[in-house]
Amino acid sequence: MDTVVKESAVSEEILPIGDGLVGVVCLPAGGPEADLPVVLILNSGVIHRVGACRVSVKLARNLASAGYVAYRFDHSGIGDSPPSRSGLDVDAGQVSEIVKAMTVLEHRTGSSRFILYGLCSGARAGFQAALADSRVVGIVQVDGFAYRTFRYYLLKSLRRLRHFRTIPRVLGRWLGLIKPPVRDGTDGDMWVQEWPDYPPQEEVAAGYARLVERGVRIRAIYTGSWKDEYNYHGQFFDMYPGVDFGGLLSLQYLPHAQHILPHPSDQGRVVEGVTEWVVTEFTHGSGTEA
């Protein structure tokens, strides 16, 4: 059966990871190099492995063109993968599947270092898997955890006050006289990821501290769609003031981009930006030291 396809600069191969979970590994023209990390591209919400607006495919092929193996797959119950029979809750199940995928890829590529890329729920799953498995040397989180800071509220209020028509509404909200609008549910046929609340901020901060201690490199990207929680470039640092990220953290703030990256220039910024970050941070043999 034909499970490999070659394109001009990369090739792709169907690589299942057991329990019916489906994935596609994208390989550089010269094949995998064991001393370079492999990038796992995780599901975003309920979107299947090609990613919102096919960005996961573009990212995988771009990374492979730059010499890195990239793997995209469907978690249980998403895309082409069957529902889980593990009995684990969704979060624990996804971490377990990421760990399993890394083991399969370790056998396939010879590399035992991994970078986890995730948008939205994928950013959360990647974070938890990085904490659980020391083979993870880097994470990319697009619209991951966000906690409002003093400066966030200040900026939000100032931006609203710029439009004087909103002053009565802002004051009304502050005084509790006006309730925020309740967003209507979508139609009954629609299925979206159920989003639990973020974990407590101190728990996430402690997690980042552990990752930094291990030397895990972090790329955090926020889009304008997260403006209700994240509204300025350096907010990430202010959310975790007790964590010394040193030179391990790289931030990208795209205030005009939408969460699912429908605009071609935003797709390019994320795909090129992540690829450049991987190439810069993870050269042959690097990425293990703190």
Added chain:
Amino acid sequence: MEFFYFGPGHLFGSITPPLARGTPSAAVVLCYPFGQEYMRAHRAYRQLATLISRMAGPVLRFDYFGTGDSPGEGEEVTLQRWVEDTGVAIDEVRQRSGLDRVRMAGLRLGAVAAALASEGRDDVERMVLWDPVIRGRAFLDELDKEGVTPVGSTWWVNGFPASERLRREVDEVDLCRLTVPAATQVVQVISHRNVEFERFSQAMEARSVRGETRLIPSSPNWNYSDDVGGILLPREMIRGVVDALVA
């Protein structure tokens, strides 16, 4: 479920094997819609494949060139290539299953690919057109309403490119002019009523094409792009498409 690449274009495909006892009478090919509609419909198609496989033959789903996990860029997508790819998919499922009859279903622009690919063939015994794009011009108007970002001559709609050539090809589509093979039954399954579906029903009736139109009220909002990547699983409609296909 088996996954593989097939045909000269190395298209990504999957086959859901039949679970029903006995030898099935026909294999099934499902044709995906375009762009954001493809994203929103992917899981629904998986459900379709699973349900169909319980009652009928093997089900092939595949990504056209330039879409999903298949090779190529979105900017290279053309309707002509979609139709050719669909023909290759029909041949593939026949060859893999050993069956010489095929049933097909397609949503929106996928219905167009299925319908145009069936022209001139004598092996398609039934075609289910799910909320089909009847008149390409109307579809382009819908895309335009969604909000187009032009990049050169390419339109970007909800995150997916539609080249000038693709738009020109779609603009020429009018399914009422479809040449339906004598062996093919056409079932139009619609989520709502509109003049285009009615026009298609009348055109098929006027030409004595075997088939019918079934209304199953459900969400028609395939091209809507929410900010969190929601997908659609219209259960009644999925069941209706299965019924129409395996009847």
